[in-house]
Structures are given as structure tokens and as C-alpha cells.
Amino acid sequence: MKSTGLVTDFYQISMTYALFRLGRHKNQVVFDRFYRQNPFGGGYTVVAGLSHLTEFVNNFRYDEEDIAYLRSLGIFSEEFLSYLAGFRFHGDIYAVPEGTVVFPGELLLRFHGTTAEAMLMETGLSMIMNHESLIATKARRIRTVVGSDALMEFGLRRAQGQSAGLWGARSAMIGGFNGTSNVEAGQRFHIPVLGTMAHSWVMSFDHEIDAFREYVKCYHENLILLADTYNVLEIGVPDAITVFHELKAQGKLPKVYGIRIDSGDLAYLSKEAKRMFTEAGLPDAIISGSNDLDEYLIQSLKHQGATITSWGVGTKCITADGSSALGGVFKMSARWEDGKVQPVMKISEDVHKITNPGIKEVYRFYRKDNGKMITDLVCLQGEEIREDRDVVFVTEAAPWRKKHLRAGSFTVRPLLKPLIQKGKAVKLPEISEIIDYANQEMATLWPEYTRLVNPDIMEVNLSCRLQELKKEIIARELADKHHLT
Template sequence: MASNGLITDLYQLTMANALFKKGMHERKVVFDRFYRKNPFDGGYTVVAGIQHLVDFVKNFRYDAEDIEYLRSLGIFYPEFLDYLKDFRFHGDIYAMPEGTVAFPGEILLRFHGTTTEAMLIETGLSMIMNHESLIATKARRVRTVAPKDALMEFGLRRAQGHSAGLWGARAAMIGGFNGTSNVEAGCLFGIPVLGTMAHSWIMSFDTELEAFEEYVRQYHDNLILLADTYNVLEMGVPHAIQVFKELKAKGQLPKKYGIRIDSGDLGYLSREATRMFTEAGFPDAIISGSNDLDEYLIQSLKEQGCTVTSWGVGTKIITADGTSALGGVFKMSAREQGDGFEPVMKISNDVSKMTNPGIKTVRRFYRKDNGKMITDLICLENEAKPDGGDFTLVTESAKWRKKYLKAGKYTCEEMLKPVMRNGEAEPLPTLKETIAYANEQMETLWPEYKRLMNPNIMEVNLSDKLQALKTQIIEDDLKNR
């Protein structure tokens, strides 16, 4: 694998260089990865990018050309550049599994390593999780409005670069899509590859009917014919019916057949096409639709009686239209002090920018009777896990607001799982297992959180001990000013 050590911001290298000079570069630290606001004004975020992230971190290194480039900048100590030659990550990473439904403020990933490791790896780690979680979340929003329909990702030509198209296709699968047009993604990740024809196929022949007939001869088992090159209802659908009648007469009509409409009013055209196919004796004909679709348009079309049951979604998925970036951040929460760690936190005039101190974990509570999610709790890692007895959660900003969990009525799950130990990757779920888990996660979420408009926002609670630690650090800071 090619070196990837230059996939970082300059200030990460200059900070590490300066700490190296002071002998502080291998101080042990803990960092938290979280975000402050759901994308698309939604009620949740879908975690994605862990597999990519692990591959990135375990292969993070500098080759001779990288070192020479950094030397040419004239700002790094020669001894630091020598140190980078053998740089490898030797720490631990804990993360929510891909496909997990997550909420603002809670820890998606906890990073244990040296200061240098945290600084150099932060940018690439953030880039990967921000991008892929954003795409997975957008895809899941589409899946929620088309729960039983076929969804195909085909945004590669509109993706903002090769990597975005490749890993975006994988993220879309975690978000609930059925397949992709991206052949490379299909090969690398085992994703079903889907697609039939473009307008260029139709226009390569003298007539649309001739194009359909030739396609039937060569790809008989996948007969989704593109019907809008000229006129959907006057030419496309009648020509498709003619082809299907000929196949039916020969006993050769495949199980999967129909048309795709890529322009015009999908609501009206799909209803009319379905009527024409049904009257001609083809009530099972698939109507596939595409053309700058997103969750809002698909929801609106379905409300209007659109008969499309197979959707091709490209640009709006692969570019995460509606939210240009997921604002995930990576903040230090603890640093080595003597034989242990001392908690640290960012204290800001902007309350939303303050962080939670200490080495923490996330615990999720579910109702025992129906498996639905109750809430999440951020607590110190060494706090005892609830034993199933009565348990109370207190809102940090409003102490009078409390959640009372009755004994025997809930279950509790640790959400952060080890993905790297001592710099080595832990076994991760397959993509198939991740997709199944992602679907299960959405089933635990109440409908109010899935709404496209004005969804409920999950309150993530802090444990009493974490709230007390946070208060103490703030008070100590005020005394020392």
C-alpha cells in the first residue's frame, strides 16, 4: 500500500515537531470523536467509515519521498524527520460499530495513543468518518421514505472525486441501499452491481424499438428498458409492451422486466405507464425512476400515487445534498499524568463548544418489552454498568428533568467496541453483517426520530459522576485564573 502519512494538515505536523523538540511527543493521551449537530436537520446520524478508518490507521506511515518533501519545507527538525521514518500507530481505538444510530454530543470513537499519533492521524480519521457517516445518513433517510422499494446508488459520475465515489457507494449500502452502479465498489466490497442502459444505447440505433429488441437478444434476464429517450407514453411504453408480448408468446418473459423513466413528471408518467402495462396484460412490469431524486421528492411522489418501486438515486446521495459536511470533531479528554491519566476539557465562552472530560464510554438503554431505544448515557469508563435495577438519569442543563428506569423494564448495552488494540486491527463485521445490524438499529428508533421535518432529538445524558467531574474542573479553572 502507498504511504499515506501526508494525508494530514500542516499544523498537525508542526505541533508534533515542536512537541518532539520538548520531549513531549510520546505522552499518552485519550481523544473523543463526536459531532454537535445532526446532518440534514434530521433526528440521527448513521455511523460509517470504521473499516476504511482502520485500514487507514494501520497503514499510516511515511516513505522516503514523503520525508524528503517535508525536509524541503525547511521547517522540521532533522531528528523529527528521522523519527517519522519508522512511525507506526501502536495505540487502541474503540468505536461504535458501523451502522449504529448515533446522536449529537456522544462519543462515536475513543482514541488511545501518543500525542503525536493523535495529531498526525486526526485529519484522515476525521475525513473518513465525516464523509462516510454523512452518506450513510443521507441514504438511510431515502430508505425511510421508500421502505420496501429497490434503491440503487449511481452517483459515481457526480461524486467529488474517486475516493468519494468508491467509499460513498459502500456507505450508501450501510444506509439501506440495495446496490450500486459502481463496478469498482462491487468488486472491492462485494456490493451488488446494478444497471441496464443509457440513452446512448437507444440513440445508437435507428429506432427505439430496434434498440429494445437488440438489448433483449443480448441481456434477456435483465429487461429494464429506458423509455424516455423520445416520448414515454407514445413510444417508450408501447414499444416495451410490443417486446414483452413477443417474449410472452415464446414463453421467454423473464421474472424481472419493465421500464425506467429518467425525465418528466414521474408521478403522472409512472401511473399512466402502469395503467398501460396492466391493460396489456403485464401488471407485474417494474417501473423504475431516476432524475435528481432525494428523500423529499421520493416522499412527495409516493404521496401522489407514483407507481415507481425501483429508484435510482445519484447526485443527491453521493454528494450528501443538503449538508455539505458532517461537523465531527476530535478533542482531547485525558492525558498521561504520573502512573495514570488526568481528565481535561475545553472550556469555552461558547457553551456548545465545551467538551466532556475524562475517559468515557457510551451506554444505550432499550425498553425490554419492545426493544425500542430509551436514551443514551455518557459516563466515565470505570463506572459500574447498571445491573437492571432502578436507575435514574438527570439532565445536565435542567436538573429537575429526570428519567426513571424501572427495574426489569430495560436493557443496557455498551456502545464502544474495540476496533484496534496495540496498533493491530480487531476482527470487524463483514459488510453483509454491518448492513443487517444497521437495519436492526433503525428498528430500535421510534418513528418520531425518523421524520424528515422537525424530528425529535434524542437527549443524551451525562452520568452524575461525569457531571460532577465537569463542574469541579470548571470551578478549579475559575479559581486559577
């Protein structure tokens, strides 16, 4: 695999070089990755990208041609280039597993390494997790409106590049899709690839019905005929009915057969088509729909009684239409000084940009009676969270506002798991396990959080000890005139 060391912003290398010259590049630090706002105005984000991230880390090195390129810039010393030539990540990464539903402000990933490792790898690491979590989230929004209908990812031709199509297809599966048209994704990730015909097939014949007849001679299963090349209700559906009757007469009508409509008014056309199939004795014919669909249009089509039970979603899922990026950030939370760990935080004029200091964990609480999610807690590593003790959450911005959980009424689990240990990737679950886990996760979320528009917003709590630590650091920094006035 190609080295990924240059998949970074130039300033990461220029800063690392400056630290290298100061002999500070090997200082140990901890960085947190989190995001501040859910995409699409939604109530949650679905984590994806860890499999790709381990690939990225495994290939994070500087090959000869990378070093030659950096040398050609005329900026870096030979000592530094040698250092990069031998660079490998030896640190630890903890992450919330793929498929987990997460909320703004909580850690999704904790990075332990040298300053150089954190700087050089930040950009690629952020890019991968921002992108794939964004697509998984968009896909999950679409899944929430289609119920148990079939849902296919068709977006490769409009994806923002090959890797967007490839990893986007995988992310869509984590978000609840059933398959993809992307053959490379099928090969790489062992996910179902599907598809039957395009307009170019129908246009390869003089008459639509010839195209249908030839298709069913070649294929005997999953006979979804594209019915809108000329006119859905006057030509497409009658031609499909003729062909399905012919197959039925020969005892060859498969379980999965029907049409796809890729243009026109999908509500009207699907209802009429369903009626025509039913009157023709083919009530099981599947009506599949595509054409610039997203969660809003599908919800509206369903509201209007569309009979579509199989959806092909392309552009708007694979490009995350509506929120083109997830604003995940990567901020230092601790550093080692003289062998001792020091919590650090960014104190900003903009209170939303103040970060949480120290090495932290995230715990998720569920109701014991119905398994539904209650809330999440971010706390310092080492704080004891027990199911047999009462828990009190104190709102940071309004300390008089408290939430009590009675011992025995809840279950709790930590969200961060080891992903990379001393530079070596931990074995990850299979994609089928991730998909099952993702579906289970969503089932624990109250539907109020999944509404497309104006959903309920989950509050993430900070432990009292973490809140104390923040106050201490702010007070200390405020006293230091060199920093803040």
C-alpha cells in the same frame, strides 16, 4: 497500498515537530470524536467509515518519498524526519460499530495514543468518519421513505472524487440501499452492482425499438428498458410493450422486466405507464424512476400515487445534498501526567463548545417489552450500569428534571467496541453483517425520530459522576486567573 502519513493538515506536522523538540510528543493522551448536530436537520446519524479507517491506520506511515517531500520544505530537523520514517500507530481505538444509529454529543470513537499519534492522524480519521457517516445517514433517510422498494445508488459521475464515489457507495449500502452502479465498489466490497442501459444505448440505433430488441437478445434477466429517450407514453412504453409481448410469446419474459423513466413528471408518467402495461396484460412490469431524486421528492411522488417501486438515486445521495459535511470533532479528554491519568476539557465562552472530560463509555438503553430504544448514557469508565438496578438520568442543564428507569424494564448495552488494539486492527464484521445490524438498529428507533422534517430529538444523558467531574474542573480552572477571568 500508498502510505497515508501525508493525508493530514500541515499544522498537525508542525505542532508535532514542536512537541518533538520539547520531548513531549510521546505523552499519552485520550481524544474523543463526536459531533454536535445531526445532518439534514434530521433526528439521527448512521455511523460508517470504520473499515476505511482501519485501512487508513494500517497504511499510516511515511515512505521515502514522503520524507523527501517534508525535507524539501526546509523546516524539520533530520532527527524529526527519522522519527517520522519510523512512525507507526501503537495505540488503541474504540468505536461505535458501523451501522449504529447515534446522536449529537455522544462519543463515536475514543482514541488512546501519544500526542504525536493523535495530532498526525486526526485529520484523516475525521475526514473518513465525517464523510462516510454523512452518506450513510443521507442514504438511510432515503430508505425510510421508500419502504421496501428497490433502491439503487447511481451517483458516481457526480461524486466529489473517486474515493467519494467508492466509499460513498459502501456507505449507501449501510444506509439501506440494495446496490450500486459503481463497479469498483462492487469489486472492492462485494456489494451488488446493477444497471442496464443509458440514453447512449438507445441513441446507438436508428429506432428505439431496435435498441430494445437488441438488448433483450443479449440479456435475459433484469430487463429494465430506458423508456424516455424520445417520448415515454407515445414511444417508450409502446415499444417496451411490443418487445415484452414478443418475449412472452416465446416464453422468455423474465420475472424482472419493465422500464426506467429518467425525465419528465415521474408521478404522472409512472401512473400512465402502469395503466398501459396493465391494459396490455403486463401488470408485473416494474416502473423504475430516476432523475435528481432525494428523500423529499420521493416522499412527495409516493404521496401523489407514483407507481415507481424501484428508485435510482444519484447526485443527491452521493454528495449528501442539503448538508455537505458532518461537523464531527476530535477533542482531548484526558492526558497522563507523571504516570497518572488526568481528565481534561475545553472550557469555552460558547457553552455548546464545552467538552466532556475523562475516559468515557456510552450505554444504550432499550425497552424490554418492545425492544425500542429509550436513551443513551455517557458515563465515566468504571461506572457500573446494571439491568437489575433502577437508573436515574439527571438533565445537566436542568438538574430538577429527572428520568427514572425501573430495574427489569430495560436492557442495556455498551456502544464502544475495540477497533484497533496496540496498533493492530481487530477483525471487523462482513459488509452483509453490517447491513443486517444497521437495519436492526433502525428498527429499534421510534419513527418519531426518523421524520424528515422537525423530528423528535434524542437526549443523550451524562452520568451524575461525569457531571460532578465537569463542575470540579470548571471550578478549578475558574480559580486559575491565567486561564479564565
